[in-house]
Amino acid sequence: MALLQIAEPGQSAAPHQHKLAAGIDLGTTNSLVATVRSGQASTLKNAAGEDMLPSVVQYLADKVVVGKAAIAAAVSDPHNSIFSVKRLMGRGYAETMAQVQQLPYLLVDQQGLVAIETAQGIKNPVEVSAEILATLADTASQTLGGELTGVVITVPAYFDDAQRQATKDAAKLAGLNVLRLLNEPTAAALAYGLDSGQEGVVAVYDLGGGTFDISILRLKRGVFEVLATGGDSALGGDDFDHAIVTWLQQQSGETELSHQSLRQHLQLARQIKEQLSASDSYAFELPTTQGALALSLTREHFDSLIQTLVRKTIRACKQTLRDAGLSADEVAQVVMVGGSTRVPQVRTAVGEFFAAEPLTSIDPDKVVAIGAAIQANVLVGNKSDADTLLLDVIPLSLGLETMGGLVEKIIPRNTIIPVARAQEFTTFKDGQTAMSLHVLQGERELVADCRSLAKFNLTDIPPMAAGGAHIRVTFQVDADGLLSVTAQEKSSGVSASIQVKPSYGLSDDQVATMIQSSMQYAKQDMQLRLLREQQVEASRVWEAVSAAISADAHLLGAAELLEIEQALSELKLVAQSENTAAIKAAIDKTNHITDEFAARRMDNSIRQALQGHNVDEV
Amino acid sequence: MNYFQLFQVPAQFDLDLTELGTRYLELQRNFHPDNYAAGSERDRLLAVQQAANINDAYHSLKQPLLRAEHLLALRGVKISQEQRSFTDTTFLMQQMELRELLGDILHSSDPYALIDEAEQQIQQQKNVLLHQLAKALEDNQHEQDLQAADIIRKLKFFFKLQHELELIEQQLQD
Numbered sequence: 085m086a087l088l089q090i091a092e093p094g095q096s097a098a099p100h101q102h103k104l105a106a107g108i109d110l111g112t113t114n115s116l117v118a119t120v121r122s123g124q125a126s127t128l129k130n131a132a133g134e135d136m137l138p139s140v141v142q143y144l145a146d147k148v149v150v151g152k153a154a155i156a157a158a159v160s161d162p163h164n165s166i167f168s169v170k171r172l173m174g175r176g177y178a179e180t181m182a183q184v185q186q187l188p189y190l191l192v193d194q195q196g197l198v199a200i201e202t203a204q205g206i207k208n209p210v211e212v213s214a215e216i217l218a219t220l221a222d223t224a225s226q227t228l229g230g231e232l233t234g235v236v237i238t239v240p241a242y243f244d245d246a247q248r249q250a251t252k253d254a255a256k257l258a259g260l261n262v263l264r265l266l267n268e269p270t271a272a273a274l275a276y277g278l279d280s281g282q283e284g285v286v287a288v289y290d291l292g293g294g295t296f297d298i299s300i301l302r303l304k305r306g307v308f309e310v311l312a313t314g315g316d317s318a319l320g321g322d323d324f325d326h327a328i329v330t331w332l333q334q335q336s337g338e339t340e341l342s343h344q345s346l347r348q349h350l351q352l353a354r355q356i357k358e359q360l361s362a363s364d365s366y367a368f369e370l371p372t373t374q375g376a377l378a379l380s381l382t383r384e385h386f387d388s389l390i391q392t393l394v395r396k397t398i399r400a401c402k403q404t405l406r407d408a409g410l411s412a413d414e415v416a417q418v419v420m421v422g423g424s425t426r427v428p429q430v431r432t433a434v435g436e437f438f439a440a441e442p443l444t445s446i447d448p449d450k451v452v453a454i455g456a457a458i459q460a461n462v463l464v465g466n467k468s469d470a471d472t473l474l475l476d477v478i479p480l481s482l483g484l485e486t487m488g489g490l491v492e493k494i495i496p497r498n499t500i501i502p503v504a505r506a507q508e509f510t511t512f513k514d515g516q517t518a519m520s521l522h523v524l525q526g527e528r529e530l531v532a533d534c535r536s537l538a539k540f541n542l543t544d545i546p547p548m549a550a551g552g553a554h555i556r557v558t559f560q561v562d563a564d565g566l567l568s569v570t571a572q573e574k575s576s577g578v579s580a581s582i583q584v585k586p587s588y589g590l591s592d593d594q595v596a597t598m599i600q601s602s603m604q605y606a607k608q609d610m611q612l613r614l615l616r617e618q619q620v621e622a623s624r625v626w627e628a629v630s631a632a633i634s635a636d637a638h639l640l641g642a643a644e645l646l647e648i649e650q651a652l653s654e655l656k657l658v659a660q661s662e663n664t665a666a667i668k669a670a671i672d673k674t675n676h677i678t679d680e681f682a683a684r685r686m687d688n689s690i691r692q693a694l695q696g697h698n699v700d701e702v
Numbered sequence: 703m704n705y706f707q708l709f710q711v712p713a714q715f716d717l718d719l720t721e722l723g724t725r726y727l728e729l730q731r732n733f734h735p736d737n738y739a740a741g742s743e744r745d746r747l748l749a750v751q752q753a754a755n756i757n758d759a760y761h762s763l764k765q766p767l768l769r770a771e772h773l774l775a776l777r778g779v780k781i782s783q784e785q786r787s788f789t790d791t792t793f794l795m796q797q798m799e800l801r802e803l804l805g806d807i808l809h810s811s812d813p814y815a816l817i818d819e820a821e822q823q824i825q826q827q828k829n830v831l832l833h834q835l836a837k838a839l840e841d842n843q844h845e846q847d848l849q850a851a852d853i854i855r856k857l858k859f860f861f862k863l864q865h866e867l868e869l870i871e872q873q874l875q876d
Contacts, residue, residue: 234739263739307727406872463739473731499761502735504754562750563735624742675744682748693732694710694725 103233105263105464106224107271107456110213110237110251112170112320113293113423115139116450117220118457119228120466125275125457127450130223136449137223139293141166141215143202150219159351162188162343164203168322169216171294172198172209173254174246176588183318188343188350197588210590211598213254221260234263236460238452240295241267242315242479244525245537245567246588252566253595263463265564268292269299270308270474271455272421275446277303285311285414287405289434289442290421290452291397294320298401300408300415306471312498313479314404319396321357321424327389328353328381335379336372345371360386361426387429394433401437407498418442423449475500478561482537485522489531494559497527504560508574511555515547521557523567536587540569546576611664618667622659625671626652629678632685639684651677705759705772715770715839717763726760767861770835770854779847781854793856796827800863807870814874820867828860 106128109116114136118127127135134152142154142165149157158165166189172180177193190201199208217237225231237260239251248265255262269288276286283303290297297315301308329349333339341349348371359366360383367380405412418434420442425431434442446454459474461467477498483491484507494505509519519542526534545553554574561567572579585591590598629652637645651674658670706713709725733756738749762768771781800823807816831853838850 264736459736463736465740471731473727473734474736475730475734500757502750502754503757504751505758560750560754563753621742624740625744628742628745671742675742682745686748686752689732690708690729691710693728 102466103464104228104230105460105466106232106235107453107458107460108217108220108235108237109453109456110170110216111139111292112168112295112322113139114449115216115220116453117224118450118453119224120457120461125454127453128224128227137216137220139169139216141169141212143204143207145203148215150215159344159347162347163190163201165189166200166212168294169209169212171318173213174244174250174588188347210250210254210257213251214257217255217258217260221258232260234261234460234464236264236266236456236463237262238266238268238271238456240290240315240317241269241297241299241313242295242317244480244535245565246535246586247317248565249586249589252564253590256595257599263460266456266459267299267313267476268421268452269297269313270301270310270476271452271459272419273301273303273308273455274458274472275451275455276419276443277308284416285410286417286419287401287415287438288419288421289401289425291424291430292320292422293424294318294322296320296397296400298397298404300404300410307473307475309475310477311410312404312407313477314400314407316396316400319393323393324357324390324424324427325350325353327393328356328386331389332370336370336377338372356381357427361428383428390429394429398433398437412438415440420444420448421451476563476565477501478503478565480525481527482559482561482567483524483534485524485531490529491524491531491534495561501561501565502563504558506556506558509555509557510551511545511548511553512550514550516550516553517545517547518543519545519555523569537567538587539585540582542571542582544578545573546578615662615664618664618671619659622655622667622671625674626655626659629674632681636685636688639688640681644681648677648681703755703759704776705763708756708759709763713773713776715773715836717769719764722760722763726756729756766832767854767857770839770850773839774847774851777842777847779851781851797859800824804863804866804870808873817867817871824860824864824867828857831857831860
């Protein structure tokens with residue numbers, strides 16, 4: 085009952101011990117892991133002494149290679165070397181084929197979802213991302229000398245529900261306990277905010293390899309309030325590379341490239357881009373089927389190649405400022421995040437638009453991981469006096485399909501999360517016992533223009549006359565930006581069952597099957613894992629309730645107290661057994677018995693939270 | 703749920719928004735799910751619900767229209783969802799004129815002048831109505847509460863006009 089714990093900040097029932105936690109920046113091009121040690125957040129290096137792990141996974145028949153070695157193999161083995169998998173997270177096959185630039189590996193349709201054909205069979209983006217996450221977690225536990233208790237993983241603020249869910253599934257598959265999905269711009273602001281004690285309105289311009297985010301935040305005494313967020317989840321430095329590749333093709337006259345030479349072109353393009361960040365022109369040789377071609381590209385010409393892309397980001401900045409109800413001159417600071425903000429034209433354009441010199445004092449490649457590490461350290465409970473409060477918003481409106489293929493908005497974008505909104509529906513046929521809801525995300529009015537999230541089938545509605553049953557459907561978005569839906573018939577109080585069919589995601593069963601069959605757990609006994617999970621949960625419940633009792637026993641009658649104490653000692657005893665089902669039953673029983681106590685403590689702590697105010701009784 | 707009680711502020715239309723904001727942050731500091739990240743599953747769920755309630759309450763009290771509606775709901779007066787016809791012809795005329803004005807903007811040679819004019823008119827009418835609303839809600843009398851409900855319905859039209867005007871302005875800028 086952590087609800088109860090929080091009323092006593094800094095007084096945990098268990099003796100204080102430092103828990104291992106890490107922040108992970110799961111990027112399109114590079115990924116990083118960072119942690120807080122002796123109060124300082126820093127990125128962690130792998131055995132080779134590198135902290136940037138290229139987000140590349142190579143599937144060989146008998147093993148999986150992640151990172152730099154996988155890049156090296158990319159030209160010789162393009163089909164099995166998966167780059168930029170973040171762009172495929174939570175995406176459908178059809179939409180990916182329509183949107184994504186040509187990729188040097190083979191995409192296949194996996195029940196509507198996009199997946200990749202590899203030497204180890206078909207791999208979906210969740211599985212590929214899990215390999216990257218597992219590699220980073222390994223680096224962390226080796227450096228820190230122990231298993232990680234929990235991680236914070238960052239996502240672009242603009243990620244929709246399907247993309248967020250896919251990220252969380254990947255972490256689950258990698259065997260990680262996710263404390264929070266944190267928006268990248270918020271993480272960046274956190275890194276800067278704590279360092280320099282900034283106050284006022286801050287814009288975070290985050291141009292990564294494959295995604296672009298712009299967020300407007302207000303910083304005030306430890307509160308990071310996101311006012312508005314916007315961007316494009318399919319725009320990034322990769323597109324700069326592709327623009328160069330197109331130009332290279334124009335020079336060589338080669339319109340069709342093999343997967344191998346496309347990979348070669350892309351690597352050359354990246355090199356050209358990086359060189360042009362430091363110098364005004366760059367000379368190089370382009371390998372073609374007719375031999376090498378000597379070429380050079382000037383910064384000026386490069387600027388013109390990417391001009392439309394940069395303008396697109398500035399337009400998004402404008403829209404987001406508008407959503408925040410602010411003008412550009414009210415923004416005090418601009419934080420630059422992402423390797424692509426090293427491109428001089430990007431810095432110039434952003435500086436001009438906000439009329440401010442962009443902040444770059446923390447390495448733009450590391451700032452997100454550092455912010456995530458700071459938050460992970462707080463969430464895992466290492467810093468009980470932390471006074472930061474991160475108020476995030478939902479980046480895209482949530483709506484329901486209504487008659488005529490229209491979308492009715494239920495939760496508008498930029499609403500502070502967590503949020504819950506209820507909607508009432510009624511049956512239109514006598515004896516109707518089921519109904520179906522289609523949930524969408526996006527700003528447009530037509531279903532076809534929004535992104536389908538899931539179809540919810542409500543069943544077990546008690547049969548009544550048409551219009552008799554009133555079903556209250558509650559849409560809840562948690563602090564990670566993830567949606568859940570519950571439904572209840574109002575007059576009977578019967579909960580309708582919900583089957584969720586995610587449009588661009590995996591069902592819970594699919595994730596469970598993937599975990600069971602994955603490499604990570606092949607050697608481990610699945611039963612043992614489940615037992616361990618229940619034991620951990622049992623000890624959390626035990627600790628929380630014990631802390632609650634020692635703080636607030638006065639809210640309980642003598643009989644109630646006795647009942648709870650009995651349940652606790654039972655729980656403690658059962659938790660030492662190896663009976664997973666019995667442990668789960670004891671947890672459920674304890675939760676059930678303490679429900680009323682939790683509610684009382686909640687009311688009580690709300691009163692306490694506002695103590696010292698002039699209370700005008702209502 | 704009584705949102706005024708949740709924030710421990712007086713149940714009245716005239717609210718000190720700075721104070722409301724301060725109390726909101728205090729509550730969120732205590733109940734935001736980030737405080738429960740290491741807690742048990744049930745507690746994490748409860749925290750999400752509680753934080754969602756607090757956000758919802760804040761959202762409702764912050765905006766004058768929603769605040770007035772909540773106040774009326776607590777007093778047992780519901781703003782009917784269905785379109786009730788207005789008998790106030792002055793109000794209807796005003797609405798028609800403003801709609802025409804908005805319709806003209808995009809075809810005008812000086813659209814920004816029209817935007818300013820429309821904005822001014824909407825703002826002025828809104829202020830008059832908000833003032834009337836505050837007065838009607840003052841005494842907690844059923845007759846006056848019913849009047850307040852009518853004023854809210856009228857105000858909704860002005861808020862809608864204002865939103866449309868913003869959309870037109872955006873269209874012009876893009």
